[in-house]
Amino acid sequence: MKLEIINLCKTYGEKEVLKNINFTFEEGKIYGLLGRNGVGKTTFFNSLNGDITINEGKFYLENEYGRNRLNTQDIGYVVSTPIVPEFLTGREFLQFYLDINKQKINDLKDIDYYFDLVKLNKNDQNILLKEYSHGMKNKIQILVNIIANPKVILLDEPLTSLDIVVQEEMKNLLRKIKENHIIIISTHILELATDLCDEIVVLNNKKLELIEKNNLNTKKYKDKIIKTLKDESND
């Protein structure tokens, strides 16, 4: 399966943010999307997810059965600030979610299976989401996006504010599910990108650029990424 982006352009007023982006993401890989502040990473995600009107561009999903336009149902989008219905308990929220989407979910499991997946214990399941920490809310948000089993998962700064243990749990979860998905993670943290991601893509001069590793060791690879990011500011 491939996600093809063809000629994506997005401007805000007269400011050009994304310009003629052509790129292909492949299944089974976690992509780290890096870019300086305000360069347009969230705009890129919002464009894919259909949250904003783009000026130009098409998105296709291609698999062995053919090539189809990317549909919002194909995407799971985990936003940087988790937004959850605060006055439902974690268990109620998930139960409602499963009830509503049971026909869309292949291989529907018991609710406890899903809680085990994100290691959320019984007590925490029955308290209001309002009382959840940022990390717990993020877990719930990531969880519902995984259950829906969308082909493409976009995560906007998903692990930044999580503690180290939860970060590791989430990383393992993402590694576990990457086989059948195209996962794109935007982040500011270079270490996270190089540690978790199979490919690093830099949003540079309004375009996406794949940073090839080419047998470089981690230090040299990081230097190469930083050099690319700096080039952007000189432009």
Place this chain on the structure above:
Amino acid sequence: MINILIKSLEIDIAYAVNSFIYILRKMPIFKDLFTDDVYNSKIIKKIVGFFGIIISISRAIFLKFIYFFVIYFITYKLFPNDMVKAFFHIYFILTILGMFINNKLLNTSKKKYFSIVLFNMNANEFFRMNIFWNLLTSTILNSIIIYIFVDKLLISPTIFYTIIFIILSLNVRLIGETLNILYFKKYKYIWYTNSSLYFPILIVLLGLCFLPYINIFVPIKIIELTTLITIPLAAASIIYLLNIKNYRQMYKRLVEMTDVMNEKNEKDYLKQAMVEVKEKDKKIDTSILEKKSGYDLFNTIFFERHKEILLRSAKKYAIIALIVYCILGYLMINYSNYNKSIAELLHIKLSIFIMIMFFINRGAIITQAMFFNCDHAMLRFNFYREPQVILELFKKRLTTVVKVNLIPAIIIGIGNIILLNISTNNYSLLTYITTFLFIICLSIFFSVHYLVIYYLLQPFDKDMQVKKASYSFVTLITYIITYMLTKLVLTSEILSILGIVFVLLYIVISLRIVYKVSPRTFKLN
């Protein structure tokens, strides 16, 4: 669709019950009564849920009842001799107003965000369910309440007008939702977030509610005819609404929704949007700025960036006033009964202009813009809080606000003079002068008033929520006094002279207080 409706209601109930238990747990008496596991207890949740449903149904009935009661009360108090005609008139105008402002489908709410984005509900089914449920509940409520008021209190025993109003309400709701969506599809924003469209419609229609003051009522025949005409339009609207295929995309295009969720409070967002700098105002004609410097430049840039909510808006009011005066002039020239009643209104009930000038003054919104788009950030700097800076900027702001608000005021003032002149009665030169000056004074008064209370009470917190109770109190009192003053029946000469003296005194005193106190009061809360 029924499943979506049931699930949606279940989520609503669970949400409401949990919120209620959460609040109870915060109270000292109940604190120890509920354990941490309370949200998992089915019995407690069923009991609370049952009472919750009863309370929310009663609340909906009560609110609807209050709405009708207010109309009934106004007609009873103000137009006791023409109660039926006045009730029908006001209800008809408010129903039309509802068509413009009571749009439910495209407004952003947490519930919609949760349902469509988080719970991944089928957006088309969700919206259709919303249309169905909204119409069903409001029609049931309308039927009960309209029956009580129209049939029992007014023209017993006919049920004809009850049915007319129920059908009319239903029709305009459907047409309103459709127009709202069509507008959104064409212009990519919801029309009522554009204050320069929203407020004129609101003011004109609210103003029309008071036409019975000058013995003008919407004829019953027009109400019947409107009901009849809107039936096919409503039917077309249903077909259109049910056939929209891209509700999800449409709703997602409301980018604001995410902002709303991040902002936690959708009202904050609406307030921000209201004072947002419009795209076309971002570029300023630099020739205006060339000879300016310092705070003069600072002030000019601010008002140039807010042309939409201040200057252009004032011009729009001026144009609306011009149109209204042309119509009134035409009526006075051609119909002697209008000639008499309008001239009487200008001569004896000039006090009504206190309310009109209150509503068209841009003072309230411009102070919000000042805070949110300027002072909110600038007040963090020490140099901006220096007394001489505060006063210098206050003077510059006051001059600009007064000038801008004078644009519609001058049109209204001149309009009044012309209408008095058209009238068959003979008025003295004093009447002309005082009537004109009264309007000008009112305009200056409200401009000064809003800016003075902004500087003295500095009412907003950083999220634009009104924070200080004193500010809310002063604005409420302003409204009440304004309303009460409209009751005054004095000849325009006496009212104008009293008004002018009061306004001059108010300006002198309040400005002295501002000069003395504002360096202490004008700061971030």
